[in-house]
Amino acid sequence: MRTDTGQIVHLADYRPTDFVLERVDLTFELDPRATRLESRLIFHRREGVDAKAPLVLDGDELTLTELRLDQNELPAGQYDLSPSSLVIRDLPETAPFEVTVITTINPEENTQLMGLYRTNGVYCTQCEAEGFRRITYFPDRPDVLAPFTVTIIADKAANPVLLSNGNFLGGGNYDEGRHFAAWFDPFPKPSYLFALVAGDLGVVEDTFTTMSDREVKLKIYVEHGKEARASYAMDALKRSMKWDEEVFGREYDLDIFMIVAVSDFNMGAMENKGLNVFNDKYVLADPETATDQDYANIEAIIAHEYFHNWTGNRITCRDWFQLCLKEGLTVFRDHEFSADQRSRSVKRIAEVRHLKAEQFPEDSGPLAHPVRPTTYREINNFYTTTVYEKGSEVTRMIATILGRDGFKKGMDLYFERHDGDAATVEDFVKSFEDANGRDLSQFSLWYHQAGTPLVTASTSYDAAAKTFELSLEQAIPATPGQPNKQPMHIPLSFALIADNGSLVNAASVSGGEVTGDVLHLTERQQSFTFSGVGSRPVLSLNRSFSAPINLDFKQSADDLVQIARHDTDLFARWQALTDLALPNLLQAARDAREGKETVCEKAFINALLEAAADETLEPAFRAQALALPSENDVARELGGNNDPDAIHSGRQAILKQIAKAGAEVFGKLFESMKTQGTFTPDAASAGKRALRNSALGYLALLDGGAERAASAFAAADNMTDMVHALTVLAHRFPDDAKTAEALGAFLKRFEANALVLDKWFAIQATIPGASALSRVKALLEDPHYAPNNPNRVRSLVGSFAFANPTGFHRADGEGYRFLASQIIGIDPRNPQLAARILTSMRSWRSMESVRANHARSALVEIERTPSLSTDVRDLIERMLK
Numbered sequence: 001m002r003t004d005t006g007q008i009v010h011l012a013d014y015r016p017t018d019f020v021l022e023r024v025d026l027t028f029e030l031d032p033r034a035t036r037l038e039s040r041l042i043f044h045r046r047e048g049v050d051a052k053a054p055l056v057l058d059g060d061e062l063t064l065t066e067l068r069l070d071q072n073e074l075p076a077g078q079y080d081l082s083p084s085s086l087v088i089r090d091l092p093e094t095a096p097f098e099v100t101v102i103t104t105i106n107p108e109e110n111t112q113l114m115g116l117y118r119t120n121g122v123y124c125t126q127c128e129a130e131g132f133r134r135i136t137y138f139p140d141r142p143d144v145l146a147p148f149t150v151t152i153i154a155d156k157a158a159n160p161v162l163l164s165n166g167n168f169l170g171g172g173n174y175d176e177g178r179h180f181a182a183w184f185d186p187f188p189k190p191s192y193l194f195a196l197v198a199g200d201l202g203v204v205e206d207t208f209t210t211m212s213d214r215e216v217k218l219k220i221y222v223e224h225g226k227e228a229r230a231s232y233a234m235d236a237l238k239r240s241m242k243w244d245e246e247v248f249g250r251e252y253d254l255d256i257f258m259i260v261a262v263s264d265f266n267m268g269a270m271e272n273k274g275l276n277v278f279n280d281k282y283v284l285a286d287p288e289t290a291t292d293q294d295y296a297n298i299e300a301i302i303a304h305e306y307f308h309n310w311t312g313n314r315i316t317c318r319d320w321f322q323l324c325l326k327e328g329l330t331v332f333r334d335h336e337f338s339a340d341q342r343s344r345s346v347k348r349i350a351e352v353r354h355l356k357a358e359q360f361p362e363d364s365g366p367l368a369h370p371v372r373p374t375t376y377r378e379i380n381n382f383y384t385t386t387v388y389e390k391g392s393e394v395t396r397m398i399a400t401i402l403g404r405d406g407f408k409k410g411m412d413l414y415f416e417r418h419d420g421d422a423a424t425v426e427d428f429v430k431s432f433e434d435a436n437g438r439d440l441s442q443f444s445l446w447y448h449q450a451g452t453p454l455v456t457a458s459t460s461y462d463a464a465a466k467t468f469e470l471s472l473e474q475a476i477p478a479t480p481g482q483p484n485k486q487p488m489h490i491p492l493s494f495a496l497i498a499d500n501g502s503l504v505n506a507a508s509v510s511g512g513e514v515t516g517d518v519l520h521l522t523e524r525q526q527s528f529t530f531s532g533v534g535s536r537p538v539l540s541l542n543r544s545f546s547a548p549i550n551l552d553f554k555q556s557a558d559d560l561v562q563i564a565r566h567d568t569d570l571f572a573r574w575q576a577l578t579d580l581a582l583p584n585l586l587q588a589a590r591d592a593r594e595g596k597e598t599v600c601e602k603a604f605i606n607a608l609l610e611a612a613a614d615e616t617l618e619p620a621f622r623a624q625a626l627a628l629p630s631e632n633d634v635a636r637e638l639g640g641n642n643d644p645d646a647i648h649s650g651r652q653a654i655l656k657q658i659a660k661a662g663a664e665v666f667g668k669l670f671e672s673m674k675t676q677g678t679f680t681p682d683a684a685s686a687g688k689r690a691l692r693n694s695a696l697g698y699l700a701l702l703d704g705g706a707e708r709a710a711s712a713f714a715a716a717d718n719m720t721d722m723v724h725a726l727t728v729l730a731h732r733f734p735d736d737a738k739t740a741e742a743l744g745a746f747l748k749r750f751e752a753n754a755l756v757l758d759k760w761f762a763i764q765a766t767i768p769g770a771s772a773l774s775r776v777k778a779l780l781e782d783p784h785y786a787p788n789n790p791n792r793v794r795s796l797v798g799s800f801a802f803a804n805p806t807g808f809h810r811a812d813g814e815g816y817r818f819l820a821s822q823i824i825g826i827d828p829r830n831p832q833l834a835a836r837i838l839t840s841m842r843s844w845r846s847m848e849s850v851r852a853n854h855a856r857s858a859l860v861e862i863e864r865t866p867s868l869s870t871d872v873r874d875l876i877e878r879m880l881k
């Protein structure tokens with residue numbers, strides 16, 4: 001494998017290639033251990049480039065067997081081979097020339113799952129970001145685009161299915177029991193969008209008629225026997241295609257669109273042109289085996305990869321620094337899609353929860369980086385929640401600032417100008433500026449400055465003058481390499497709420513730009529004055545989370561209750577309930593640390609129970625309200641010197657008090673929210689299940705909780721209810737015989753289903769408390785554990801490190817030592833998987849000092865390991881800096 005050779009790459013060093021690639025013609029002869037690839041590349045020298053400049057091709061772990069220039073074998077003196085490149089000299093000055101490269105690769109031994117590899121006997125590829133160089137020598141960078149012709153030759157019995165990008169050209173029998181298939185992709189594409197799949201797979205077929213009346217074949221390939229579980233994914237695909245036509249005016253372009261689900265995959269999915277490859281977790285679902293969350297994820301990821309066809313493929317990235325150009329934008333598009341398919345406010349709440357849980361910690365720790373970074377050592381480490389989720393938030397703010405129509409005009413201009421290009425973030429922003437005649441230069445700082453802005457707000461009301469004043473101040477914390485920050489353009493959606501709950505319209509506002517219900521904070525300090533306000537209003541600020549900021553606004557419990565009751569923005573109501581909950585959870589953590597009893601404020605409990613029982617509110621919203629801020633949320637709010645045990649027991653104490661006060665409400669909800677009849681995964685039914693299950697979570701804290709959870713488990717007739725009941729049972733009563741019995745029954749029933757087994761591992765890995773570690777270690781030895789399957793590793797080791805604060809952050813540091821040994825073991829096989837799990841340590845400095853010291857030693861132990869991958873070394877060094 002390639003160990004750390006990582007040079008730092010700088011955005012400022014970008015320059016186009018010396019040679020233009022005109023066409024690519026690939027012929028694969030597949031063999032599990034010795035696949036032969038003949039690659040024919042036609043190039044010409046770019047105008048103005050020095051006639052002596054050599055052609056430089058990237059490579060990684062390749063065996064070169066033949067090299068020809070215009071069909072003649074190349075003399076050894078005309079090229080140089082290194083482990084990472086092939087350099088060819090003395091090439092024609094102006095005329096196009098053809099380079100033929102023949103390489104041999106070993107897919108079976110490719111445990112990194114980058115390039116061409118085998119998963120359950122199926123050949124598949126993953127090329128983003130730099131995997132194509134593991135298949136052949138090539139200018140493996142996103143600004144080199146060409147049409148590809150691909151011929152695949154393989155044993156027919158073992159590989160009846162032969163797929164690549166584009167449209168099917170033809171196929172037939174070959175020699176010795178082999179057959180072939182040829183594909184042509186007319187849309188010039190970079191190598192990272194290349195895909196090949198071959199094997200014996202089942203297929204589900206459908207069609208979609210586009211807005212200009214072309215019929216597109218849709219095919220989803222899965223392992224035999226799993227076809228029925230692909231129907232929801234197919235449905236989501238058709239809805240995505242329709243939505244992109246209606247909302248963004250984007251039509252699909254090839255004759256066929258294919259998705260392949262594989263069981264060994266490092267990430268969620270990949271948008272290869274016309275041939276998306278998916279982690280099967282994001283394709284396969286049925287009521288018996290998939291939770292509502294699984295269905296929602298499938299819908300979102302199918303949409304995400306499909307939407308990439310325009311935002312990513314038709315318009316791609318000039319270089320990897322521009323990754324957010326396709327990822328942030330495409331996440332924004334999939335968020336909007338899900339919001340339209342489901343409940344917009346509930347979707348927004350879930351998005352913000354995720355953003356705060358994942359991106360905010362990244363942005364405030366050693367791995368913080370701008371949405372558009374300017375340096376990297378290992379690009380795989382930049383597929384981050386900052387690039388994806390904060391990148392999406394930045395796109396959302398453009399839409400907020402320009403309004404719906406202005407945003408659409410900008411998107412249309414972007415598509416018109418850049419279709420077929422490898423573009424930059426500057427190109428994207430400029431399209432919005434030009435389409436709207438608006439200067440977005442200050443706004444662009446969102447791409448360039450890392451760190452979550454802190455906005456401090458205070459208000460005052462002058463009854464005599466009938467004015468209401470809002471004073472705002474912004475500060476952007478220092479982040480690695482960026483000690484000083486400029487003030488940013490922060491769009492803050494707001495409402496003024498009167499005593500009777502109605503929204504107040506001020507006669508006028510001064511102090512800065514206000515458009516509709518959005519205040520534009522652009523100065524470091526700025527005051528807005530609302531005039532003609534007859535009585536003191538309650539201010540609801542950053543509604544819908546219009547800006548991804550931390551807001552420090554000390555509002556009274558009464559004001560928060562007013563917002564929680566009356567705001568017309570449901571997100572703001574949820575936010576107010578969260579703001580009421582947090583001080584109680586923080587105090588409870590402090591009390592627990594000092595061994596004191598904690599008392600939860602009545603005002604908060606009442607507001608929460610009022611929302612829970614309010615039948616005018618959709619059940620999914622009520623469930624979100626009842627899911628209090630998590631232990632990790634509380635840790636983030638505390639900001640440092642964290643003791644996860646105190647946070648956990650404080651939070652449990654609060655939950656118990658809510659359960660006691662709300663026993664009746666929860667009992668009723670548990671009965672009334674039962675969904676009747678056959679299971680449907682729609683948002684409304686899912687919302688009812690979510691509310692019923694959160695009621696169960698509280699009821700389980702009361703006397704007889706174990707019995708309740710066990711009988712809910714026994715009665716469950718779908719995976720959502722089953723997983724929830726089992727989690728409640730295992731997490732609250734880990735040592736109860738009923739838990740062992742339920743876990744055993746679950747295993748027995750679903751033993752053959754890998755995706756359900758992942759849930760079984762994750763539930764046990766997240767049982768709170770110091771004993772989690774011995775449980776996790778025992779599970780590593782379980783015959784069902786699969787150390788080479790990324791999903792399984794993430795479900796056991798990943799869930800433990802990311803989602804079990806008391807178990808992982810044990811005061812004696814054993815959790816950290818365990819993680820270090822896992823990382824050291826996984827890294828040589830699969831560096832991307834190791835690196836991803838290692839990011840669970842990104843907030844180690846916020847732990848109290850005993851734990852922080854243990855964490856540092858564990859990181860140092862990894863650092864001392866010889867021949868670490870670039871992926872892991874890059875993270876370790878940034879985390880220890």
Ligand code: ARG
Pocket residue numbers: 128129267269270271304305308327380383
């Ligand atoms: N582009 C893929 C997506 O749709 C993800 C690729 C991730 N690649 C990586 N090297 N981590 O988001």
Ligand code: ZN
Pocket residue numbers: 304308326327330
């Ligand atoms: Zn993506």
